[in-house]
Each structure stands twice: as C-alpha cells, then as structure tokens.
Amino acid sequence: MNKRTWTALSGIKFDAGTLLLSTHRLIWRDQKNHECCMAIPLSQIVFIEEQAAGIGKSAKIVVHLHPTPVSKEPGPFQSSKNSYIKLSFKEHGQIEFYRRLSEEMIQRRWESMPVSQSLQSKRGSQPGRVRAVGIVGIERKLEEKRKETDKNISEAFEDLSKLMIKAKEMVELSKSIANKIKEKQGDITEDETIRFKSYLLSMGIANPVTRETYGSGTQYHMQLAKQLAGILQAPLEERGGIMSLTEVYCLVNRARGMELLSPEDLVNACKMLDALKLPLRLRVFDSGVMVIELQSHKEEEMVASALETVSEKGSLTSEEFAKLVGMSVLLAKERLLLAEKMGHLCRDDSVEGLRFYPNLFMTQS
Amino acid sequence: MAMSFEWPWQYRFPPFFTLQPNVDTRQKQLAAWCSLVLSFCRLHKQSSMTVMEAQESPLFNNVKLQRKLPVESIQIVLEELRKKGNLEWLDKNKSSFLIMWRRPEEWGKLIYQWVSRSGQNNSVFTLYELTSGEDTEDEEGSIFVGVS
Numbered sequence: 001m002n003k004r005t006w007t008a009l010s011g012i013k014f015d016a017g018t019l020l021l022s023t024h025r026l027i028w029r030d031q032k033n034h035e036c037c038m039a040i041p042l043s044q045i046v047f048i049e050e051q052a053a054g055i056g057k058s059a060k061i062v063v064h065l066h067p068t069p070v071s072k073e074p075g076p077f078q079s080s081k082n083s084y085i086k087l088s089f090k091e092h093g094q095i096e097f098y099r100r101l102s103e104e105m106i107q108r109r110w111e112s113m114p115v116s117q118s119l120q121s122k123r124g125s126q127p128g129r130v131r132a133v134g135i136v137g138i139e140r141k142l143e144e145k146r147k148e149t150d151k152n153i154s155e156a157f158e159d160l161s162k163l164m165i166k167a168k169e170m171v172e173l174s175k176s177i178a179n180k181i182k183e184k185q186g187d188i189t190e191d192e193t194i195r196f197k198s199y200l201l202s203m204g205i206a207n208p209v210t211r212e213t214y215g216s217g218t219q220y221h222m223q224l225a226k227q228l229a230g231i232l233q234a235p236l237e238e239r240g241g242i243m244s245l246t247e248v249y250c251l252v253n254r255a256r257g258m259e260l261l262s263p264e265d266l267v268n269a270c271k272m273l274d275a276l277k278l279p280l281r282l283r284v285f286d287s288g289v290m291v292i293e294l295q296s297h298k299e300e301e302m303v304a305s306a307l308e309t310v311s312e313k314g315s316l317t318s319e320e321f322a323k324l325v326g327m328s329v330l331l332a333k334e335r336l337l338l339a340e341k342m343g344h345l346c347r348d349d350s351v352e353g354l355r356f357y358p359n360l361f362m363t364q365s
Numbered sequence: 366m367a368m369s370f371e372w373p374w375q376y377r378f379p380p381f382f383t384l385q386p387n388v389d390t391r392q393k394q395l396a397a398w399c400s401l402v403l404s405f406c407r408l409h410k411q412s413s414m415t416v417m418e419a420q421e422s423p424l425f426n427n428v429k430l431q432r433k434l435p436v437e438s439i440q441i442v443l444e445e446l447r448k449k450g451n452l453e454w455l456d457k458n459k460s461s462f463l464i465m466w467r468r469p470e471e472w473g474k475l476i477y478q479w480v481s482r483s484g485q486n487n488s489v490f491t492l493y494e495l496t497s498g499e500d501t502e503d504e505e506g507s508i509f510v511g512v513s
Contacts, residue, residue: 315379346390348379350432357380362391363376 014038019087021100024110025065040065040085042110050098051086059094061087061101152247222276224261224269229278231255232292236280241297244330245270245282245290285334286341307358310336310345315357370408373401382432384441398434398442403451407466415461419437 017036020027026045030036046064053059064084089097170280177196228248235251236243243251245266253260261269270282270292279295293299309315309324316324336356339345346359375397376383385391385427405424406412419425419439426433434442443462450470453463467475 340387343387343389346380346385346387347383348432349383350379356380357378359387359390360378361375361380361385361390361397 019097021097021104023104026101042104042108045105048098048101048105050094053094059089061089061094061098071322099268124231163356218268221265221269221272224265225272225278228252228266228269229273229280232280233294236292236294236297240327241294242299242331243292244328245292247328248292285337286338287334289330289334291331291334299335299338300342302335303342303344306335306339307344310339310356316346317353317355321356370405373397376401376427377430379430379432382427382430382434382438383437384435395442395445399446399449399451402442402446402464403466406464411464413455413461413463416443416459419443 014028014030016032017028017030020029023042025039025041027037027039029038038065044065046066048064049062051060051062062084064085067083086098110292189306229253232243232248235327239247242262249261249263249266252266267282269291273292274281280292281295282290283293284290285297306321306325309321313320313324316336318333318336321327321336322329325332327335336345340347340356340359343362344359345356348355348357375394381394381397385394402424403438406414414422416436416439420436425439440459443452447454447462447466450468451465452464455461455463
C-alpha cells in the first residue's frame with residue numbers, strides 16, 4: 001500500500017493517508033489517526049480517469065461518482081457540490097493503482113460476491129438459535145437459562161421422588177413386621193425382637209409399641225438423653241459449665257463416628273434432660289440461642305462477675321469480653337445481654353460497634 | 366450569649382445516645398434527656414425549634430464524644446416532653462415545636478402567688494409591670510427573668 005492523498009475539490013482535503021482497494025470498496029485511512037477511516041463502495045463509481053503529473057502538481061486519479069443514493073451510510077459529508085473525488089498521489093503508485101482500480105471496475109466482482117460483513121446488515125441466523133441484540137436478547141437468554149435450570153432440577157428430583165416411593169414401601173414393610181411382632185410374640189425369640197427394634201430405631205423409625213407406652217417422649221430420646229448426660233459432663237466442666245447446642249452436636253457426633261444424630265433427635269433428647277432429672281439442662285435464651293448447662297451452673301451468678309469485668313475495663317464489646325474470659329463469642333454475647341436484661345449493663349450502639357457499659361443510669365443519680 | 370451551660374454527666378456517657386432496650390434503664394434515660402432539653406432551652410432562651418435544627422444542635426449531637434442521638438430517638442424524647450406538657454407541636458407534620466421549660470400551669474400558679482403576696486388581686490396590670498416593676502425586683506422578681 002503506497003501513500004496517497006484523497007482530495008475533494010470543493011475545498012475539503014484529507015491529507016496523508018493510505019488508500020486501500022478491495023473487491024467491494026475504496027477505503028481511505030488517516031495515517032496518524034487510525035480511527036479516521038472512509039470508504040466508498042465501488043458500485044458508486046461511474047468511471048475513472050487519469051491526470052498526469054506536472055510541475056508542482058502530483059499525479060491524480062479522478063473518480064466520478066453516481067449521485068448520492070438515499071440509503072447512503074453516514075460519511076464525512078452529507079453531500080458535496082461535486083460528483084467526483086480526486087485522489088492525489090504525492091509520492092508514487094498512481095499508475096499501478098489506476099490499473100488495479102480499472103480492473104476491479106471491469107470485473108465488478110462486488111456484484112457476484114455476497115457482502116461479507118457490514119456494520120448494518122444482520123448476521124445470518126444460525127440454525128436453532130435466534131440472535132437478538134439489546135435488552136430483548138438478554139431477556140431471551142435469561143429465559144433460556146431458566147428453562148434449562150428447571151429442566152435439570154426436574155430431572156434430578158425424578159430420582160428423589162422414586163426414592164421416596166421406595167422409602168414409603170419400606171416404612172410400610174417395617175410397620176407391618178413390627179405389628180406382627182406385637183401380635184405373634186411367641187414365634188420370634190426375644191433376642192430377635194430386640195435386635196429388630198434396634199434396627200428400626202437406628203433408621204429413625206420410632207417403635208410404635210414404646211411410643212404408646214411412654215407418651216410424647218420416645219424411649220429412644222430418653223435413652224439418648226441419658227447417654228448425653230454421660231458424654232457431656234466432662235466437656236461441660238472444662239468449658240465453664242455451659243456449651244452452645246451446636247458445639248454439643250459437633251462433639252457428640254464426632255464421638256459417635258457412626259450412627260450420627262440428627263439435629264432434631266439431639267434437640268428432642270435435650271428437651272428431656274430436665275424432666276429426667278439429669279445433671280444437665282437445655283436453656284433457650286431470648287435471642288433463640290440454645291445452650292446446655294450443668295444444673296450446678298448459675299448463669300445469673302456469672303452475670304455478676306461479668307459486670308465486674310466490664311467495670312474494670314470501662315466498657316467492652318462481646319468479642320473483647322469473650323477473649324478476656326476465654327469463652328466463645330456467642331456465649332459471651334448472651335451473657336452480656338443477660339446482664340443488660342437484669343439491669344446491670346447498658347449499651348452503646350454506634351458505627352464503632354456494640355459496647356456494653358456498667359449501667360450508670362441506675363447507679364448514679 | 367447565655368452563661369456557660371453545664372452539661373450533665375450523662376452527656377459524656379456514650380450509652381446516653383443509644384435508646385436503651387431495658388425498660389427500667391430507658392425510663393431513667395428519657396427522664397435525663399427531658400430535663401437536659403428543658404434546661405438547655407431555658408439557658409439559651411430558645412422557645413421553639415425545628416426537628417432538623419435539633420438533630421444538628423449540640424444538644425443532641427455531642428461532637429467531642431462522636432455520638433449523636435438518632436432522629437427516631439429524638440422523636441421519642443420529644444413525645445415524652447409533650448406528654449409531660451412541656452412541648453407543643455407547631456405544625457401537623459411534627460417538624461417544629463414549642464418548648465415550655467415551665468408549663469403554663471406552673472406559670473399560672475407562680476403569677477397567682479406573686480399577685481396574692483403583693484396584694485394586687487382583682488386589679489389589671491401589664492406584662493411589662495410584671496417583668497420589670499420595682500415590686501418584682503426582689504427574690505420573686507428573679508422568677509420572672511427570662512420570660513419572653
């Protein structure tokens with residue numbers, strides 16, 4: 001590509017650019033500013049003529065154009081007085097370019113080849129997918145995605161519903177066997193009965209016999225409660241007599257290894273601790289946090305020591321308090337909230353966080 | 366300019382600027398706020414204010430402590446004052462209010478007592494006489510200082 005200039009004789013001049021010839025267009029691009037680019041479709045050219053170079057004049061090609069079509073794409077000018085443009089070749093290449101341009105004009109290849117890509121034409125649609133731009137396109141994509149997800153989920157749940165049907169059959173089966181045990185006590189040995197009952201229990205299916213006998217709490221939960229009392233005594237003492245229920249859950253299941261407890265079973269078992277007069281109890285705070293306490297543990301008394309600690313330091317956040325006393329932040333916060341409820345502490349809630357102060361409103365006049 | 370105002374200890378206590386959830390504590394807190402508002406307005410001779418002014422005023426905004434009473438809590442304090450008879454809303458939107466650091470009944474009582482003492486029952490006299498008369502320059506007169 002040689003260097004050319006593109007001149008329009010109505011006085012508008014474009015200098016120092018590169019002229020490119022394609023099968024469809026004549027393109028001029030500013031050398032310095034690559035974003036400045038103009039094109040004329042070859043179909044607009046009526047004919048071309050040469051102007052030889054002279055003294056002080058460079059060689060030129062004059063390109064005569066058809067009148068502006070209505071569907072003209074926006075260009076540097078909407079219209080011009082002249083129906084031609086002059087290409088001025090400052091350096092060289094005019095002859096070669098003229099020759100090539102004439103060839104293209106003769107061959108008129110743009111008529112036989114389809115337009116490859118232009119900014120305004122729509123791309124051909126690919127089979128099976130509709131392309132759209134803008135918000136409609138985005139919405140369509142989202143809709144497609146949603147349908148896809150829906151489909152996946154339904155497929156996944158198909159298996160689950162099949163499983164549930166099987167499970168239902170199993171439950172029916174075990175119920176019928178349990179009933180048979182109840183009726184024909186003589187046919188099966190004691191041992192087998194007990195073993196079968198324990199299988200049922202470990203699957204989480206309550207023994208219908210004992211449920212009737214013991215009322216609301218099941219035998220299973222009661223046994224479990226007694227077991228928990230045994231397991232948790234030592235850890236509770238280590239942790240100052242109080243543990244959150246989540247801590248208990250983790251501890252117990254880790255110890256069991258197999259036959260893990262479900263959260264519901266744990267909670268139900270803990271609810272029976274007090275009734276069974278075991279040395280632990282379940283306590284639910286106002287915020288909904290559940291803890292296991294030793295019966296000997298008096299949270300209200302701990303509040304008095306909390307007040308002392310806070311007073312010593314002037315004020316404390318839950319985190320600071322937890323660190324000082326060596327408790328989990330959750331339990332520390334509950335203790336401070338309890339102290340506030342009892343009127344020993346008051347709060348300062350600001351962008352700096354939640355701090356607790358000794359309740360001077362009450363103690364100071 | 367008002368004489369130097371002495372802030373109560375609560376003003377330097379950060380929890381004062383948080384509405385306390387404990388009911389008993391809150392009662393004490395609101396009582397302290399009410400008396401602070403009244404003494405502040407009395408000393409600064411401010412009888413009316415808008416809620417916007419109140420929010421930015423040093424009364425509810427302790428810049429040094431970096432604490433300010435949030436607007437919902439200010440509303441609660443103002444409502445307390447209104448219930449006690451020390452405040453009247455000047456508009457329906459509750460955007461500006463009148464502060465009476467002495468309730469109208471209290472004024473009435475004081476005036477009546479003074480009038481009785483100076484033996485001027487059943488005679489008419491002006492507010493000017495009341496606030497600047499020679500008779501009022503004694504102890505009782507100081508009661509009437511600052512009446513607008």
